[in-house]
Amino acid sequence: MNRTTLIRVAAGLSVAAALAYTLVAAGTTDSLKPGKAQLSSAGALAFGPDGVLFVGDNIGGQVVALDTNDTTAPKGTIKIDVQGVDVKIAALVGVAPDQIQINDLKVNPVSKNVYLSASRGKGPDAMPLIAKVSASGDVSLLSLDNIKHASVSLSDAPKADASARQNPRMQTITDMNYVNGNLMVAGLSNEEWSSALRSIPFPFKNAQEGATLQIWHSSHGRYETQSPVRTFVPYTIQGQQYVLAAYTCTPLVKIPVSELKPGAKVKGETIADLGSGNQPLDMIPYKKDGHDFILVANTSLGVLKLKADSLESYKPIDSPTVVDVAGVPYDTLKDLKNVQHLAQLDTMSAVLLIGKPGSGPPFNPGPAVGPINIQTIALP
Amino acid sequence: MRRLSLTAIAVLLTGMAAVADSVSIQLEAGAFRVTGWSPPRSEPAKGWSSVFAVYAGAGDVPPLLGRYTVESGSLIFHLQFPFAAGVHYRAVFHPAGGGTPIEKTFEGPPRDLTPTARVEQIFPSGDVLPSNQLRLYIYFSAPMSRGEAAARIHFLDDKGKELPGVLLPGEELWDPNYRRLTMTFDPGRIKRGLTSNEAMGPPITEGKRFTLTIDRDWNDARGVRMTEGFRRNFRGGPSIRKSPDPKQWRVTTPKPGTTEALALEFPVAMNYPLLQRMIKVTDARGNVGGTISVDKAETEWRFTPQEPWKTGDYKLLIDKGLEDGAGNSIEQPFDIDVFDHVTEHITSKTVTLPFAVR
Numbered sequence: 001m002n003r004t005t006l007i008r009v010a011a012g013l014s015v016a017a018a019l020a021y022t023l024v025a026a027g028t029t030d031s032l033k034p035g036k037a038q039l040s041s042a043g044a045l046a047f048g049p050d051g052v053l054f055v056g057d058n059i060g061g062q063v064v065a066l067d068t069n070d071t072t073a074p075k076g077t078i079k080i081d082v083q084g085v086d087v088k089i090a091a092l093v094g095v096a097p098d099q100i101q102i103n104d105l106k107v108n109p110v111s112k113n114v115y116l117s118a119s120r121g122k123g124p125d126a127m128p129l130i131a132k133v134s135a136s137g138d139v140s141l142l143s144l145d146n147i148k149h150a151s152v153s154l155s156d157a158p159k160a161d162a163s164a165r166q167n168p169r170m171q172t173i174t175d176m177n178y179v180n181g182n183l184m185v186a187g188l189s190n191e192e193w194s195s196a197l198r199s200i201p202f203p204f205k206n207a208q209e210g211a212t213l214q215i216w217h218s219s220h221g222r223y224e225t226q227s228p229v230r231t232f233v234p235y236t237i238q239g240q241q242y243v244l245a246a247y248t249c250t251p252l253v254k255i256p257v258s259e260l261k262p263g264a265k266v267k268g269e270t271i272a273d274l275g276s277g278n279q280p281l282d283m284i285p286y287k288k289d290g291h292d293f294i295l296v297a298n299t300s301l302g303v304l305k306l307k308a309d310s311l312e313s314y315k316p317i318d319s320p321t322v323v324d325v326a327g328v329p330y331d332t333l334k335d336l337k338n339v340q341h342l343a344q345l346d347t348m349s350a351v352l353l354i355g356k357p358g359s360g361p362p363f364n365p366g367p368a369v370g371p372i373n374i375q376t377i378a379l380p
Numbered sequence: 381m382r383r384l385s386l387t388a389i390a391v392l393l394t395g396m397a398a399v400a401d402s403v404s405i406q407l408e409a410g411a412f413r414v415t416g417w418s419p420p421r422s423e424p425a426k427g428w429s430s431v432f433a434v435y436a437g438a439g440d441v442p443p444l445l446g447r448y449t450v451e452s453g454s455l456i457f458h459l460q461f462p463f464a465a466g467v468h469y470r471a472v473f474h475p476a477g478g479g480t481p482i483e484k485t486f487e488g489p490p491r492d493l494t495p496t497a498r499v500e501q502i503f504p505s506g507d508v509l510p511s512n513q514l515r516l517y518i519y520f521s522a523p524m525s526r527g528e529a530a531a532r533i534h535f536l537d538d539k540g541k542e543l544p545g546v547l548l549p550g551e552e553l554w555d556p557n558y559r560r561l562t563m564t565f566d567p568g569r570i571k572r573g574l575t576s577n578e579a580m581g582p583p584i585t586e587g588k589r590f591t592l593t594i595d596r597d598w599n600d601a602r603g604v605r606m607t608e609g610f611r612r613n614f615r616g617g618p619s620i621r622k623s624p625d626p627k628q629w630r631v632t633t634p635k636p637g638t639t640e641a642l643a644l645e646f647p648v649a650m651n652y653p654l655l656q657r658m659i660k661v662t663d664a665r666g667n668v669g670g671t672i673s674v675d676k677a678e679t680e681w682r683f684t685p686q687e688p689w690k691t692g693d694y695k696l697l698i699d700k701g702l703e704d705g706a707g708n709s710i711e712q713p714f715d716i717d718v719f720d721h722v723t724e725h726i727t728s729k730t731v732t733l734p735f736a737v738r
Contacts, residue, residue: 040556059556091441093461094469099603101527120461122525123601124558127461141445168555168653190553190562191653193514193707193714227567248548248567277566279550299550359531361542364549366530 028052029067031203032148037064039144042117042128045106046176046183048202053108053115053142054183055130056173057151063176063185065202066130067148070111078112078135080351084371085116088139089131093120097370101126105341105353105374114343114351114374115142133374152204154185175231177243178202179257184243188228197229197245199260233283233294237312246280246296252328254311271311272327274301284344286379295342295350295379296330300364303336305380333380340368349376405471405484412457412471412486419455423448432457435470444469465491465602497522497600499610502592503652504705506677508617510648511582514707514714516547516563517652518594523558523601532598533563538589545569546583558601560653584616620648620706623713626698626731636691636737641673641682644696649678651703658699661685663692678705689737696733 028049040060047053051071055064082088090097103117114133119126130142154171171187178184185198232245234257241257245268253268260266274280278300285294285308292308307329341353352375355368402416412434424430433443434457445460457471467488474481503517518533535546545566553562565583584590594610628647634640642661652674661668661683670685700711707714710731 087437087439088441091435091437091443092445094436094444094459094467095461095464096467097437099464121601122527122599122603123523124556125523125601126526139442168557168560169657170553170556172553188553190555190560191651192701192703192709248551248564277545277549279548281550358527361530361544364530364544364547366550367527 028203029148032065032067032150034146034148037066037144037147037149038151039064039128041119041126042130043103044173044176045104045115045117046178047106047109047115048178048183051108051110052202053106053130054176054178054202055117055128056104056176056185057128058170058172059124061171062151062153063173063183063200064149064151065204066142066144068108068111068115068132068142069148070108070113070132072111074112074135077348078345079349079376080114080133080135080137080345080374081376082133082137082139082374085131085133085139085353085374086118086355086370086372089116089118089129089141092139092141093127093129095120100129100370101367102340102353102372105343105351107343107345107351112345116353150204152200154187154198174228177232177234179234179243180241184232184260186229186232186245197232197260230280231283233285235285235311244283244285244294246274246283248279252280252296252306270327272306272330274298274304274330281340282342284342284350284379286344286347286350288379293379295333297339297342297352301332303333303339303342304330305333306330336377338368340372344379345376347379349378351376403473403475403482405473405482407469407471407486410459410463412459412469414455414473417455417473417475418453419450428455428457430474431455431476432471432473434459435472436464436467463488465489491604492602493604495600495604495607497524497598497604497606498608499594499606502610502612504649504678505652506649506679507613508615509584510618510620510706511584511586511616512619512621512706512714513565513584514567514703514705515651516565516592518561518563520559520561520600524554524561525599525601525603526552526554526558528598529561529563532595534593534595535583536591536593540591543583543590582619584614586616586618588616590614590616620704620708621713621715623708624648624650624702624704624710626696626710626733629733631696631733631735633735633737634689636689639685639688641684642689642735644681644683645676646679646681646704649705650681651705651707652678654699654702655681658702659683660697662695662697663690668694691737693734693736696735698731698733700729700731 029052039055039057041057042055043058044056045053051068053066053068055066057064086100086102087097090100099121101119101122106115108115116131118129118131120129121127132140132142169189169191171189173185173187175186176183181201183200183202185200187196227247229245230248232243235242235244243255243257245253245255247253251270252272253270255266255268278298281297281299283294283296294306294308296304296306298304338354338357339352340355343351345351353372354375355370355372358366358369360366404415406413406415414432428448429443432455435441435443446458449456465488469486470483472481472483498521500519500521504513529552535543537543548564548566551564569583592612592614596606596609598606630645632643634642655674656672659681668685670683673682675682701709703709
């Protein structure tokens with residue numbers, strides 16, 4: 001083998017290596033660029049593929065995708081129990097625990113580590129935090145200074161006053177889910193009532209906003225209203241992909257994904273009405289012993305376990321009922337109190353974020369106060 | 381041999397004590413500095429935090445996040461997050477080879493406890509609210525703290541008894557400056573046909589008097605209470621279930637050559653923040669510059685141009701998303717009787733009201 005041959009072989013190997021690299025790097029994190037992630041706030045969270053964490057930034061009017069670089073599956077069964085996670089975060093960032101607000105909780109579906117979005121402070125200067133909680137109970141912060149990331153803007157409102165420092169209108173992202181290559185984002189405005197569900201292809205392209213559509217649902221009988229979606233999950237019924245969406249006060253609505261087309265007004269079908277004076281917080285659909293269930297955490301009603309077998313068989317709620325509650329039957333899990341968030345850990349268990357009731361009146365205690373704990377439970 | 385060893389240990393102990401005596405921890409230029417001790421050339425295997433760490437919390441908590449530098453023979457810890465008022469900082473140095481840790485505490489910057497914030501205004505500003513009023517906007521004079529609305533906002537009946545379930549629980553929608561809070565009246569009691577509407581009635585009963593109070597104890601963004609509380613009396617009025625119709629609005633046109641305000645009067649109170657941005661004045665060249673004011677309990681919108689009006693034709697361009705106080709937009713009422721186009725596309729976004737300046 002002469003020198004020329006050696007060089008050719010080396011060149012060939014380099015090409016092969018480059019090809020292999022391209023194949024690996026063409027994953028979803030390839031669209032994310034390293035650098036400082038500019039987050040003004042950290043609200044709703046959702047996991048995408050390959051450890052990508054989507055962060056809803058209400059003040060920044062954007063969604064930021066972060067590469068957590070956390071894609072190692074755990075060995076064995078995971079259980080995460082941390083007392084005073086707010087106290088630990090406060091200690092890391094140097095404030096009193098009551099200055100930490102935890103906004104959302106999600107489980108990395110690959111590594112099973114828990115991720116929290118939080119803020120350091122309670123006013124406009126509050127700093128966004130993304131905390132990671134491992135199975136060993138270690139609490140660390142995701143560094144946002146040098147992280148692979150990408151963002152998509154959700155701002156669509158003109159400034160009321162060009163001289164104003166900031167647009168007073170703000171979209172609050174209530175929930176996000178990654179479904180079949182799209183990030184679905186539910187939001188509501190602090191000005192107009194009309195609300196939208198956006199479907200944003202990921203990887204993000206040219207900061208486009210994605211398809212916006214309006215979701216309607218029937219109330220009982222004659223009237224139909226548009227409402228902000230508080231929390232939603234992808235759900236399959238008889239092979240058809242749906243979104244199950246929970247609204248304020250508290251209809252549970254199923255919407256076929258096939259109808260979620262750009263610019264459409266879509267009517268969802270109300271399959272359960274869980275009662276008034278309440279807001280749904282999080283939902284987990286799961287199977288146990290051959291039956292389908294959905295856990296729903298609520299502000300006022302606690303954690304409900306919906307019996308979700310044969311959801312297709314429930315007729316839309318179309319007549320006033322004597323009691324508040326109608327449609328799909330459920331049990332209230334009385335042992336689970338003050339649950340602020342819940343997320344599925346694996347097929348057998350869920351992670352809860354639990355605090356103490358806030359200082360408001362019993363019918364509206366307000367945000368939980370610390371110490372705030374993370375607890376793993378077996379799916380009931 | 382044994383004697384020698386003991387002597388060596390004694391010397392070592394004496395040496396450590398000498399180190400401990402001379403080590404001091406200082407807070408200089410915003411960083412924690414260990415002096416009187418020579419750090420090794422490279423970071424210890426367990427990290428600098430095994431030698432020197434700063435804590436903000438009490439009990440078994442992790443140390444503060446930050447980074448270490450070695451400058452002029454001193455180990456320095458720089459906080460990742462800024463110093464916070466009212467926080468005690470506990471800096472702990474562990475002498476090499478064990479021994480009693482050296483601790484020193486520092487106080488964060490003093491807290492300014494002078495109250496400055498107050499409620500500046502609330503919308504709707506009228507004395508009578510429709511029984512299906514949808515939103516309440518509270519304007520504060522300074523940035524406020526999140527998470528207090530549930531405990532600080534109260535609706536009282538005419539006997540002073542607190543009314544439960546008036547506002548939607550668990551929802552605080554702030555502007556980015558935390559000076560305007562949007563609260564929503566419980567839509568489950570507003571939407572017709574829902575059982576809570578039928579069983580409990582609307583949050584505001586027509587014909588009844590009630591009082592909105594906001595506690596002085598609401599903390600501003602610094603954690604300091606307000607200068608005063610807030611109190612306003614209202615009366616419940618009839619519900620409004622129709623879309624606002626621009627054809628019914630009265631336009632008072634200004635005289636040419638003046639900067640008199642163009643006035644638009646509505647039969648019902650409109651949504652105050654939306655009036656700030658959803659109505660534009662245009663002429664043949666595009667948008668006309670000017671300032672907007674809202675008056676008469678949100679039933680009057682006034683536009684004062686920057687330049688005097690010229691004789692000619694103008695248009696008011698009105699966003700169909702403009703809502704009245706009960707959440708009915710020009711495009712659609714808050715809840716509608718019949719919705720026969722289940723899937724339809726959103727069409728024109730504006731309506732036009734022409735007017736002439738003569």
